[in-house]
Amino acid sequence: MYDLIVIGAGPGGYEAAAHAGRLGRKVALVEKERIGGACLNVGCIPAKAFLRSSRLCRECREAAAFGVHTGAFSFDLPAVVERKNGIVAALVKGIGDTLQRAGVDVFEGQARLTARDRVQVGGQALQAANILIATGARPAVPPVPGIGSPRVIDSDSAFDLTVVPGRVAIIGAGCIGLEFATFFSDIGSDVAVFEMLPRVASGCDRDVADRLQQCLQRSGVGFHLPCEVLGVDDGTVRFADRAGPDQAYQADLVLNATGRVSVVAGLGLEDAGVDFSAAGIPVTDRGQTNVPGIWACGDVTGEHMLAHAATREGIVAVNNMFGKPDRVRYDAMPAVIYTHPEVAWAGRTEEELKAAAITYGKTVVPMGVSGRFLIENERGSGFLKLLTGATYGEILGVHVVADWSSEFIVAASALIETELGVNQAAEIVFPHPTVSEVLREAIRRARVGGRQP
């Protein structure tokens, strides 16, 4: 009899299992494919490994501006894949060691709930007081003729490519589509992005998204939006947009990046009485499903499809199931899109504040105020937008479009989570010279009681 059975070993499941193990609980973790889940094997980590190499490629092209002459260079995709595989293998091993140290029993196989406290894995029947479902999500296949064909790749298969495509069509301008647009554009492919909405990166601040689109366009990425993809036939994407009702883009590679859907099928959720739909398993901010003792975290909930959100949700669920009240602070959750330039944010967007009729102040600071930013980014541009509340200058949102913003957005999350006002935050010392100083400057300019010179 276990205290907890976790189904799915992604960043939601393995972190939760290890946390419960470290609390002295008897824990089983069941995984049908690979430890690490999508994030480690076909998501965050492979994508950032690819983007590191493509950035180097771009930097070689731009090196002369920094006084460095590189000579001829080439991009070796099989070597990039090999490097990525090495990083993934090292991280997977690290997780295995962590789970072992935490005393977690790992089972390989497809788990299925047979009752509210029972899980079947192959021939083994496991029982536990608590079950945490952390089965993640998989690429969505929208009802577009031909998009499900094997010729169309998705983020599950993109990281094993061995040949640099000449022309790439990307369907969907969300996080995955835009990160791949940066990657392929930086390694020299022609890239066209097809998006049904009239904007890119629909979850993030509108001004930030528009600037990102401009920057990507300047680096050669073509955008068709809003557009309707009529079908994909071999390498040809047929689409309709303002320029015409039936156009064609011939590509060497078509990538489907139209979202991810929760993995809820085949888990026996019906047998255990767990509410779910194609959109995922609904949970409270404590991680509870409608069935006492059954919890869920991460992408399977269909809410905040981010690895770090999954990890926090899993830990919160474990704390609550073992008697320590805890909840997820979604209002402070950071998010990053690893494009060039990067986009990072925490807290609410202007659109959300307007929709909720919340009075707010806005301070926009160009990245050029940071000496370090100018040093690191030749001809780089970007801005940081700080949104503050009317009560005491509380920080409601921070939105940045600029490289390196991924590395300091956590400071914005901390300010929001600790409910610091701008006057108090202005006393924090930021290291100099760092790109993060743009946040300090925005806080300084937003101080309540009159703008300071």
Ligand code: NAI
């Ligand atoms: P997404 O939901 O961010 O974007 C999908 C885009 O495809 C949307 O803009 C949508 O309007 C568009 N779309 C859907 N159907 C379409 C159609 N038939 N024709 C044209 N456009 C269509 O999903 P994405 O980028 O696939 O990412 C999946 C999840 O993974 C997201 O929830 C995201 O948060 C997460 N993720 C996070 C990353 C990060 O934190 N850096 C990186 C990659 C993914």
